[in-house]
Amino acid sequence: LESDFDYDGDVDGDDFLAWQTGFGTNDYAVRTDGDANGDGFVDGDDFLIWQAEFGSGSGSASAAVPEPTSVSL
Secondary structure: OOOOOOOOOEOOHHHHHHHHHHOOOOOOOOHHHOOOOOOOOOOHHHHHHHHHHOOOEOOOOOOOOOOOOOOOO
16 A cells, blocks of 8 residues: 555554645655655645555454443342
């Protein structure tokens, strides 16, 4: 995933925060700065990639949460 800026296997709000923090970096930006397309800049193009990939990755699948069992008194 191009916009998995924190390398945790999914594209989520944490990756958006990385992009937001790096936004405006104009020279030698890297992926962890929020540079999704590898052009050395963190800009709106990188945001569009993040937006398209948002919710993707290994951590994005929702898992069923079991209901707690009731305890008899």
